[in-house]
Amino acid sequence: MIEREFVAQKAKEYYIRKYIEEKLPRSSISQIRLKKIPLGEKIIISTNRPSMIVGSKGANIRDLTKNLKKKFGLENPQIEIEEVKDAFLDAQIVAERIASSLEKFGSNRFKSVGHKIMENVINSGALGVELVISGKIPGARAKSWRFYQGYLKKCGDLSIEKVRRAQARALLKTGIIGIKVAIMPPGLDMPDSVKIRDQSAVDARAEEVAVVMETVVEKEEGKAEKKKTRSPKKKKVAEEKAEEKIEAPVADTESKEGSESTN
Template identity: 55%
Template sequence: MIERKFIAQKTKEYQIQEYINENLKNVGHSHTKMVKTPLGEKIVLYASRPGLIVGRKGQNIKELTKTLKKRFGLENPQIEISEVTDINLDANIVAERIANSLERFGTQKFKAIGHRVMEDVISAGALGIEITVSGKIPSSRAKSWRFYSGYLKKCGNIAIVDVDKAYVQAKLKTGVVGIKVSLMPPGIKLPDKVELIEEKEEKIEEVSEENKEGKNEIKPKAKKTAKTNARTKSNAVEKEAEDKNPDEEKAEKESVVKPHKEPAPNVHDGVKNED
């Protein structure tokens, strides 16, 4: 049962978008977004010329809200309009531009129209574009003409998600002409694009002969201080002690003269024999 609700909701959104696209032709309409809010359904219209969608004193918006309430059963639709920043990077606007120029100037200059639009898109920063025009152009037999420039993905996740696609019909005297535009906008990270990081080269400085001679010059000796003199004396004593053999040390010890002690005076020698 839940699946049926989701399917009914999505079919209703699709019907609303198709109705808006049919009523907002030749106005620079790009796409629509529908968001549910506590106050009601919020519908955002993206267009290159929002003034034409609003109309005089908001007359077009009022009529659109009435039809959405009656035909699709929306309780409180809130319509907002946002302007497209760059019209050359939107596939719907580009396809609509080609269709309008074909309806105005005819099919004799369709190649010039295709190349001019393609150059504008590439100069805007797009990575690649492909335009396919199919119909009775320029003869009575139906043909398909393809204009392409840059790099465009044809398969994979990037081709499904990131590539902007649009299809528009131009009604001419000879019949209906279909215009298909596929556009890859800038800023897409491609998985097959590899950037090589170059290692920085170490700069080896060449030393001239004059610098070498300057390095080999004898530096003046530093002045000796009292601390350095004491250190040198202690080091010299330690070296002398290390250099002496054990036999020489014994000989030095034996050669040392012991101090001579005088005998103590005899007490009996001073006493006279009274007898």
């Protein structure tokens, strides 16, 4: 069945991603994408630390390729590294960093970790950020702590398509801690944004409009003058035609009278 093959293929891709995440440092991995190419399988790893993923002289990539062939039966896996320019604008990397910090320092320092990460995200140029840490922190009862700063869209197309969201988990002695991250990246055109222009720019624009209006008025006046100069000529032509019509019958009557006198 086609459905079973599709489900089996997606399950295989899921296990490949999980295996790569276990073998590589997760705090530096943004996403793992798998593509089918004519030469085999292409695995794209987005990271902010390419040298750590590649290893010394490509040792990590070679070991990972060999293990993927043996464990998952991939014919010719080709691993490609894609660099993430700013790690604090990538929601998945931020979530994984919070998780690794909680596992390293414990749940007692979760507030300092949240505030520090939030400030780094805003300093990187993000318009807004929201961090939600849920679990048994700092006491025995489960709670949700929210850290937010800036402007963040919660609904609409802008929230669905542009806001970057990610989730991660941290395993502590008290239990699993869930982390949710939402980042609004810089450079977005808001539908409700209001831009205040400088007075100099407004004056310059007004001068441009005034010049354009003057040229339009001059053109209209020139057209009106041309129409006025043409109208007397038309009147003269009409009068001359009328005179010719009047003279023609008079000439005819004179010719008739001359013929009668000869008779």
